[in-house]
Amino acid sequence: MKPLITVAELKSLLHTPELLLVDCRHDLTDVDAGRAAYLQSHLPGARFMHLDEDLSAPKNGRNGRHPLPNAATLALKLGALGISKNSHVVAYDASGGAFAARLWWLLRWLGADQVQVLDGGWQAWLASEGELVNGIPAITPVIFDATPDDARHVSVDDVLANLTTPQFQLVDARSPERFVGIGETLDPVGGHIPDAANRFFMHNLQDGHFKPAEVLREEWQVLLGDMVPNDVVHQCGSGVTACHNLLALEVAGLSGGRLYPGSWSEWCSDPGRPVAV
Structure with missing residues (x-):
């Protein structure tokens, strides 16, 4: 689908x-x-x-x-x-x-x-003048048979180990300003994880919609270079807008990247972890 x-x-x-x-x-x-x-x-x-x-x-x-x-x-x-x-x-x-x-x-x-x-x-x-309602829908509970695929994400320890033994490229979905440590308002420390690249998630959009697949593919391949999507781990401030980049890559036909769910807010919670600005 x-x-x-x-x-x-x-x-x-x-x-x-x-x-x-x-x-x-x-x-x-x-x-x-x-x-x-x-x-x-x-x-x-x-x-x-x-x-x-x-x-x-x-x-x-x-x-x-x-x-x-x-x-x-x-x-x-x-x-x-x-x-x-x-x-x-x-x-x-x-x-x-x-x-x-x-x-x-x-x-x-x-x-x-x-x-x-x-x-x-x-x-x-x-x-589009689509139909709207304000009532709560009637719901019949069901069983969601979860089979989590934990190969889809990495831990903070994986990211820390990657600094000395590179296995993947981090891509940070935050704005360029927050990435370099300017105007941080959500987290107590500004900056980014060393060696991360930056792709602001809003760059996936044009006029409120996702850009066409071919445009996204061209833009992302500039960042990816010789890397395949599986070589990339996506992060942001808290593991939310990083999913937007993963979605954009799926639209572009470049699926396979992973998520660092804790992202910058987890990383910077330990003053012993290095910070780049």
């Missing part, structure tokens, strides 16, 4: 029983905003999943701002929302796919493969 779905394609499938929509709207500076927006209005039948409460594990001060959730715990939450591993899931947000891509990656990690992100998200749906 292709990783993106257009508004027109979604409208044609909207009331089919196998389709399950998930509203992933979120605001990093106002963590209640996404749920409030969902309760005000959302796409028909959409469930809501919260970035902090559902798509991340609890923080302990050392594991980053959005730690990778426990697979069994996430599977229980998905099942309670009526989502099985065989469901056709379409995730959307109002942030260019930044939060929807997190759910896309998590579902792929747990073994689901019928997962898409709505290209253009909430804004594109509104622009």
Whole structure:
């Protein structure tokens, strides 16, 4: 299944029983905003999943701002929302796919493969005068039979070891300013992991939509050079927008990269780890 779905394609499938929509709207500076927006209005039948409460594990001060959730715990939450591993899931947000891509990656990690992100998200749906509702959908719980593929991600120890024995190339999805340590507002330390490259996730978009596959492929191959996607590990501030880069690579036909879920927020929590600016 292709990783993106257009508004027109979604409208044609909207009331089919196998389709399950998930509203992933979120605001990093106002963590209640996404749920409030969902309760005000959302796409028909959409469930809501919260970035902090559902798509991340609890923080302990050392594991980053959005730690990778426990697979069994996430599977229980998905099942309670009526989502099985065989469901056709379409995730959307109002942030260019930044939060929807997190759910896309998590579902792929747990073994689901019928997962898409709505290209253009909430804004594109509104622009098309798509149907909206404000009621909570009736849900029949199911079992999500998770089969997590832990080869899809690496640990902080893997990243630390990579500094002395290079096995992969890190690519940081944060803005160029945050990457070099300018204007850091979310984490206590500015800068980046030594030897990381930078590809701002917003560069995957044009006018709120993902760029065409051939454009993304051309742009990413400039960064990749002779590397294959499997040689790349993606990170950001907390393992969220790095998933946007992984989604863009999937759109470009360059799948295979891995995620460092803890990302910069986990890395910089230990003052003994090196920092580059």
